[in-house]
Amino acid sequence: MNVPYFEFQNAVKLLCGELSLERIAIELEHLGASRPLVLSDAVLAKIGTMAQVTDAMQAEGVSPAACFTDIPVDSSLAVVNKIAAYYREQNCDSIVAVGGGSVIDTAKGVRLVLSQDTDDILAISGVENLVRGKHIPFIVVPTTAGTGSECTGVAVIRNDANDVKMEFLSPFVEPDVAVIDPRMTLGLPAKATASTGMDALVHAIEACTCQQANPLSTAYGTAAIRMIAANVEEATRNGSNKQARFEMALASTMAGIAFSNSMVGAVHAIGHALGGVCHVPHAVAMTILLPHVMRYNLSHCADSYAALLPWLAGMDVALNTPTEKRAEAAIAFIEALGKRLNEVCELPLTLKDAGVDSAAFAKVAEFAVNDGALIVNPRAASEEQVMEILNAAY
């Protein structure tokens, strides 16, 4: 791997494994916090997942100063600003986010607003443009195994004014602590398990093959690919398998560390646009687009894709596949995996199945070429080429 220059950062302390939730209280204490604002969504509040976290905190001596659970699936800049105001009203001193990508990214946005001492997150958008600001203690508890957001330096938040999913990139959005407790994903439905698992796989694959890939991010990315390929089906079929759940959660975190340090690519650029314009859930968009974008990129990064085959399908399969056919075999493996997951839980494999109206493709393509993830994709893509990918995925 010939990389003239790269940067790598992961400053997040990871609490991984059994009884991790019960350690949140002392971590808050070590961070100098005692009045956390707990952020989650209505579903997690209803099914008791958030209470599992707050109960564990309270049992160890820290009670939430306030809770906010009105975070939608595709959170927005307005929600971020509203929560920041609520944090100030409630005189909180830290944030604990319990949820999937939307909750965690919203929490990252709130932390940015507070640490930069502003009222509007839009005023501080950019790439690596912020100074550290005020330290707001920040702990995240992911409840899906896919987003990897607990370890990334980016927050993706929807701008309702123009339907665009905006990226806020700064090392200062990384949480202080991430809690990977297998209990948090045990209740995840099969379809969500499958789609978020595929989301993690996309993170890892794009991290290993985009123009910003570097030796360290690839080490995390390939390890994540191996764990996902080995566990995503089992976690989907048998949700109570704690070991499979835990390995998926770890893999998701490792994929997050990988792509946070090497970016993603066209799957994400188009997926963000599909989310913004057509409201396709992020993980579903990732699942559908991955093989199509890989085929589009194949002419430009066949060697990189070929190098993924041992991690996806195992060393024996890779060794028994001629070198020149390994890239194609890697794509075929992913397509077959998608089909098997579709049989288990009806995971959508086409944009049509996901309820997308093809009339929206032109707008999706226009938004996709303006998404920052596209800049480091192994192959450039114009609006016309994005349209071709969308049509292939329909």
Added chain:
Amino acid sequence: MWRAIQSLVVGIVLRVVHAALIELRALDSRVAQEFERFPEGLSYTIRTGHNGPVLHVLWQDGQLKRLAALPAPVCSLRIKSMPLSFQLFTGQMGMAQAYARHAFTMAGEVADVMRLARLVNLVEAYLFPKIMTRRIMTDVPETEVCFLRAYARIALGFLTCKYKLSK
């Protein structure tokens, strides 16, 4: 001394990039299309290294105006050092590579950087030979007219003081 030379070259190339954008708008349909989609008032500041040359441009009344200063640019790019600026503006490093190597910081919306990156790629396709652009871009855009026409228009523009500062 070397830094001063780099700074001088970067300053000249920034002026040429501005000129090329104006001229390619008339020569290349993709550049014209990008400008058609520019929102009124979109502005960029590009800073290069510590106290290096700065380019301020504003899209206003259908023109890309070069200004002496912009108090609050919509999109502000800061190349982190003069050597990086030199690499970026002399065809040794493309915009995607600059992004991948953390060569710049940006305040504003990522979408505006993407617009600029596409335009810079097109400008580079005309200004630099393919032997250079192939090394800095994954896919070099085809030129719609001969690059000499672009050079000729830019040269004429400089001779007639077409690209002077706007007020």
